[in-house]
Amino acid sequence: MISLEKRPQPSRAWSLATPLVAVLATMVFGGLLFAMLGKPPIEAIRTIFWDPLFGEFAFYYRPQLLVKGAPLVLIAIGLSLGFKAGIWNIGAEGQYIIGAIVGAAVGLAFYPYEAWYIFPLMVISGALGGWAWAMIPAVLKVRFGTNEILVSLMLVYVAEQLLASASLRFLKNPEGFGFPGSRNLQDYPSAFNADLIAGSGMHWGVVAALIAVIFAYVLLNRHMLGFHIRLTGEAPRAARFAGVNPSRLILLCLGMSGALAGLAGLFEVSGPAGQISIDFNVGYGFTAIIVAFLGRLHPIGIMLAGGLMALTYIGGDIAQSNLGLPSAAIQVFQGMLLFFLLALDLLTNYRITLHKPEVA
Amino acid sequence: MKLTTLLTSAAMALGLATTAMAADKTKVGFVYVGPVGDGGWTYEHDQGRKAVVEAFGDKVETVYVENVAEGPDSERVMTQMALEGADLIFTTSFGYMDPTINVAKKFPNVRFEHATGYKTAPNVSTYSARFYEGRAVQGTIAGHMTESNIVGYIGSFPIPEVVRGINSAYIHAKKVNPDVQFKIVWAFTWFDPAKEADAAKVLIEQGADVILQHTDSTAPQAAAQTAGNVITFGQASDMSEYGPKPRVSSIIDNWGPYYVARTQAVMDGTWESVMTWDGIGAGMVGIGDISDAVPAEVKAEAIALQASLADGSYHAFTGPISKQDGSAWLADGETADDGTLAGMNFFVEGIEGEIPQ
Numbered sequence: 001m002i003s004l005e006k007r008p009q010p011s012r013a014w015s016l017a018t019p020l021v022a023v024l025a026t027m028v029f030g031g032l033l034f035a036m037l038g039k040p041p042i043e044a045i046r047t048i049f050w051d052p053l054f055g056e057f058a059f060y061y062r063p064q065l066l067v068k069g070a071p072l073v074l075i076a077i078g079l080s081l082g083f084k085a086g087i088w089n090i091g092a093e094g095q096y097i098i099g100a101i102v103g104a105a106v107g108l109a110f111y112p113y114e115a116w117y118i119f120p121l122m123v124i125s126g127a128l129g130g131w132a133w134a135m136i137p138a139v140l141k142v143r144f145g146t147n148e149i150l151v152s153l154m155l156v157y158v159a160e161q162l163l164a165s166a167s168l169r170f171l172k173n174p175e176g177f178g179f180p181g182s183r184n185l186q187d188y189p190s191a192f193n194a195d196l197i198a199g200s201g202m203h204w205g206v207v208a209a210l211i212a213v214i215f216a217y218v219l220l221n222r223h224m225l226g227f228h229i230r231l232t233g234e235a236p237r238a239a240r241f242a243g244v245n246p247s248r249l250i251l252l253c254l255g256m257s258g259a260l261a262g263l264a265g266l267f268e269v270s271g272p273a274g275q276i277s278i279d280f281n282v283g284y285g286f287t288a289i290i291v292a293f294l295g296r297l298h299p300i301g302i303m304l305a306g307g308l309m310a311l312t313y314i315g316g317d318i319a320q321s322n323l324g325l326p327s328a329a330i331q332v333f334q335g336m337l338l339f340f341l342l343a344l345d346l347l348t349n350y351r352i353t354l355h356k357p358e359v360a
Numbered sequence: 361m362k363l364t365t366l367l368t369s370a371a372m373a374l375g376l377a378t379t380a381m382a383a384d385k386t387k388v389g390f391v392y393v394g395p396v397g398d399g400g401w402t403y404e405h406d407q408g409r410k411a412v413v414e415a416f417g418d419k420v421e422t423v424y425v426e427n428v429a430e431g432p433d434s435e436r437v438m439t440q441m442a443l444e445g446a447d448l449i450f451t452t453s454f455g456y457m458d459p460t461i462n463v464a465k466k467f468p469n470v471r472f473e474h475a476t477g478y479k480t481a482p483n484v485s486t487y488s489a490r491f492y493e494g495r496a497v498q499g500t501i502a503g504h505m506t507e508s509n510i511v512g513y514i515g516s517f518p519i520p521e522v523v524r525g526i527n528s529a530y531i532h533a534k535k536v537n538p539d540v541q542f543k544i545v546w547a548f549t550w551f552d553p554a555k556e557a558d559a560a561k562v563l564i565e566q567g568a569d570v571i572l573q574h575t576d577s578t579a580p581q582a583a584a585q586t587a588g589n590v591i592t593f594g595q596a597s598d599m600s601e602y603g604p605k606p607r608v609s610s611i612i613d614n615w616g617p618y619y620v621a622r623t624q625a626v627m628d629g630t631w632e633s634v635m636t637w638d639g640i641g642a643g644m645v646g647i648g649d650i651s652d653a654v655p656a657e658v659k660a661e662a663i664a665l666q667a668s669l670a671d672g673s674y675h676a677f678t679g680p681i682s683k684q685d686g687s688a689w690l691a692d693g694e695t696a697d698d699g700t701l702a703g704m705n706f707f708v709e710g711i712e713g714e715i716p717q
Contacts, residue, residue, distance in 0.1 A: 057443045064436050164548050168518060168716060177478055178520050178705040184458055272432035277455055278517065278548070282429040317437050320425040322444065327395065327427040 004350040014348045019294065019301075022340035023308070029340075030333045039323050047322060048315030048333070061314055063201025067272050069310035071096070071264040073209040073303055075288035077216045078257030080297040084220070085232040087253045091137065091152030092261040093285025094159035095130035099262025100269035101166050102129030104182060104276050107191035108171060111183065118190040122266060123204070130262015131255050133159065138254035142247040148254065160281070167278045182276040185269065193271035205267025209306075212260060216299040229253065261285060290338055312337070386448070386627050388412060388619075389441035390424040391434055393453035394551050400576030400596040401550065402426065404613040405452045405475075411616030412623050420623060430455025435462055442467040448626045450619065451475065454519075460484060471631050473622060476521065478702070480633050487618060490639030491521070492528040492701070493669045494611035495572075496676040497647055497662050498593050499532030501609060502540075502570040504658040505591055509539045512563025514556060514573040514580055515546045518715045520704040522574050527708045528676045529572055532665070534710060542711055543568055553579035564590055571606075581607055591653065598648040609662070610648030617643055637698065640670045677701065682709040 027049070031041035052061035075092045082089050089095075103126030110118050137151035164180075171182040185191045196202045220226035232239040232249055240246070264284065273280060291309055295301030316330035390409050394402035409422050423446070425437045434456045441449050442463060450473045451460045457477035464472045464484045472484045480486055502511050511533060515522050526544060533540045543566055545559040556575045560583035563571055571592045573580045578599050584590040584606035592602065594610025618636065625631040638644035647666050650659045668674035679690030684707040690696060707715060 057440070060439060060443060067432060068436075161548075164517075177703045179454065179478070180517055180519060181455075186458075186462075268432075272435075274431075274458060277430060279430050279455060282431065282433060313433075314436065317425050317428070317433075318440060321389070321423045321437070321441060324423070327425070 001355055003353055003355070004346070005353045007349055007351055010348050011351075014344075015296065018344040018348060019296075019305075019341060022337060022344050025340045025344070026333065026337045030336055033329060033332060033336075034325065037325065037329060039325055044319055044323055044325060047319045048312060048330075051318055052311055052314045061318075063195075063199060064314055065307060065310045066201040066206045067203070068313055069306040070203075070206040070209040071268055071284045072288050072291045072309055073306035074205065074212055074264040074267075075257075075261045075285055076291040076295065076302045076306060077209070077212040077299060078260030079288055080292045080295070080299070080302060081216065081219070081229055082253035082257050083233075083292060084297050085229040085249055085253055086236070087250055088149045089134060089137070089152050089254055089257045090149050090289065091134070091154075091156045091159075091285070092257060092288055093281055093283065094152070094156035095133045095258040095261035096265035096268075096285045097156075097159040097163050097281050098133040098265070099126040099130035100265030100273075100280060101163060101171070101276060102126060102262070103266035104185065104191075104269045105166075105171060107185060107188070107270065108183060110190065111188060114190045116190070119193065119270070122191060122270060123263065126266025127259040127263045130265065131259040133262070134254045134258020135251070138251050141254075142250055148250070152254075156285070163276070163280060164278050166276050167280075171276050173275075180278055184274045186271075186274040191270055193267055203267060203271045205264065205271060208263055208267065209303075213299045213303050220299070225252070261288075294338070294341055308337075309334075385419060385421050386416070386623060387421045387423070387444075387446045388623055388626075389438075389446040389449040390422065391428050391437055391441075391449065391451045391453075391456060392424060392426040393428060393430065393455070394576065395426050396424070398551055398576055399578050399599065401613070402452070402576075403597050405450070405615055408615030408619040409450075412619045415620045416623065416627075419627070431459065435459035438463040438472075439466070442470045446470060448473065448623060448631075471622075471626055480635060482633055485622075485632075485634045485636065487634075487636040487638075488521075489613060489644040490637060490676075491611055491613075491645055492524045493639040493676050494645045494647055495525040495528035496532045496669060497666050498572060498609065498611065499529035499534075500536055500662050500665055501593075501650070501654060501658060502529065502572065502591075503533030503535065503537035504661075505608070505654065506533075506537065506540060506570045508567045508569045509537065509541055510567045511540060511542050511570045511572065512560070512566070512568030513542055513544045514559045514563070514571065514575055515544055516550050516574045517548060518546060520702060523707070523715060524701060524704045525574055526711065527704065530711050531677070531681065531708060536661075544711075544713055546716060547575055549575065551576045553577040556580050557583045560584060561587075578602065594648055600648065603649070604651030605653040607651070608653050609650045612646035612648050614644055614646045637702075640666060641672060683707070684709055684711055 027045050031045055034044040035041040079089055079092055103122040106125040107118060107122045137148040140146040140151055141148045167180040173181060173183045193203050228244045232244055291305045295305035312334050319325045320327055392402045396402055396406040412420055413422055428434045428437050438449055448471045452475045454476045457474055457479050460472050460474045461479050464481050468483055474486050476488045477486050513526055530542050543563055545563055547555050547559050549555050556577050557579040560571050560580035564587045569590050571580050571584050573595045576596050581592050581599055581602040584592045590606055591608045592606040594607050596613050598610045598612050599607050650662055675695035677696035679694040680692045681690040683689045
């Protein structure tokens with residue numbers, strides 16, 4: 001008989017091993033899926049995981065990994081702080097949108113004036129925009145005890161309407177022949193978040209993501225606030241006795257994750273995307289939730305997980321184009337990754353024991 | 361002896377030529393905004409891709425990526441196709457405009473074709489269809505068929521393309537039914553079955569018994585079917601699975617001939633940057649079968665209108681037409697110029713409501 005036995009302490013070995021085992025299991029079962037679709041499984045897996053990093057055109061894909069991964073990491077780092085403390089910000093997508101709108105609006109307000117301080121101003125306002133949007137669920141929770149999961153999620157849809165409104169009305173390109181969408185910030189040097197070294201993919205958003213990783217690591221391991229965050233998540237009662245102010249923690253955690261999501265939106269709109277458009281948001285705020293858990297809510301883990309997600313996106317598109325895999329199959333593949341990770345997580349806290357059926 | 365040598369060398373030359381051609385396969389890439397199975401916009405572009413495969417067989421290789429978000433993702437997908445040796449890339453959504461221009465700058469030897477945009481370059485063409493011609497036919501049928509005199513219209517985004525369609529449908533409905541009234545709901549999406557179904561239900565509740573849609577899913581058709589006694593028109597694709605009622609006709613995007621012609625041009629080395637805007641006449645806009653739910657005389661009138669649009673004897677925007685605010689736009693017999701149509705941002709007289717801006 002097989003049974004599960006709770007470990008006295010979570011297994012450290014398994015907590016490190018599960019992400020790797022999950023990736024391997026995804027490769028095996030994903031390969032089976034591709035084979036059933038009549039595609040060469042090994043080649044498909046190689047296209048997804050190997051080609052972007054070491055293939056013929058890796059010189060182009062490697063920088064793209066940074067472009068795709070940076071917003072995921074930036075948002076996920078912010079989310080992980082709250083998640084650790086049991087504060088669930090599900091609305092990063094909305095904060096990302098608002099950060100982009102506010103930041104782009106500030107930049108476009110100066111158009112076509114050129115000055116060095118325009119971009120820094122945009123960065124600050126982008127962060128403030130995301131922060132303010134996250135403050136809505138935070139204040140409602142502190143003041144009226146509302147559920148931050150629902151409020152932050154619903155505000156995503158409000159933000160999407162504001163985005164449509166911005167593209168069609170107040171940020172619409174006056175030279176766009178009536179079509180929706182703002183001016184392209186890539187054509188406005190003072191507001192353009194260009195690659196720091198041309199073609200490297202390293203724009204300010206990537207730098208900010210790296211800084212956020214280091215900042216979060218230090219915060220969680222060396223700082224009193226980090227200790228309070230962890231304590232609140234693991235033992236809320238003990239935290240109360242230790243003098244943690246839960247309201248303050250809610251405001252801080254939601255505020256930080258909102259500001260980081262806003263920053264991610266600003267860096268995206270001023271760089272790779274270039275303009276506010278109706279479909280500007282592509283789900284980074286939601287994918288970042290997966291990245292945060294895939295990375296074990298640990299800053300370094302999140303950085304690696306963000307890279308892995310970016311890899312499956314980029315590799316997935318290559319596989320679509322080169323092997324004719326449908327995009328739905330790629331999405332199933334990505335879903336498998338999360339599924340296996342969550343399923344195997346069980347092994348961190350439980351062990352499987354085999355024992356002979358007892359004789360009655 | 362000599363003859364044999366000649367034949368052998370000829371055969372060899374032929375063999376060499378075949379190998380050279382195989383290496384010279386023209387590679388055509390397609391970037392899609394939705395899934396190929398959406399039954400509407402992307403589905404028809406993919407039908408166009410299949411037409412290219414059918415026309416050239418072994419001489420072409422086509423690749424596509426579906427569900428590509430507008431913005432940096434589309435730029436990456438296009439770059440990837442260009443790197444992998446595509447000769448011609450069709451980017452099939454308005455939002456791919458700036459990414460297409462960006463990538464085209466980096467690959468001057470790759471040709472790009474961007475659908476529904478307005479930016480061109482030496483290696484970027486644009487193409488679009490005069491869907492408003494199809495709307496004229498729909499408007500005529502709608503005007504005759506409505507009993508409540510309320511026609512519901514599901515708009516996607518308030519952009520010139522959509523506004524043009526509303527105006528054209530309204531003008532022609534009004535022509536055959538002076539009491540007709542249009543109710544417009546903006547869905548702010550191209551493809552979202554849930555939102556589209558909601559929009560259709562709202563319109564039906566407000567008394568509309570004809571639903572026109574400028575969104576791509578079949579959800580409004582299903583909503584009309586449930587409501588009963590409401591007619592609809594297929595959008596982008598025939599949607600004939602909802603015929604003979606509610607779907608009584610459709611506008612079909614027929615990209616195949618254009619895609620084949622442009623691929624041929626690349627093969628022949630005659631490709632040039634152009635701005636194509638074709639309608640019923642060139643076959644880019646197709647009118648789906650008008651079902652038996654439509655009385656024979658209405659059907660005949662619609663078909664006659666279709667024919668006059670096709671041979672150019674009639675323009676869908678022929679004066680006298682005034683703008684919504686009452687100011688004159690087109691004098692008697694005057695037809696609209698393409699520039700005004702391309703940037704159309706006003707309703708014609710008689711339509712109620714405002715264009716959100």
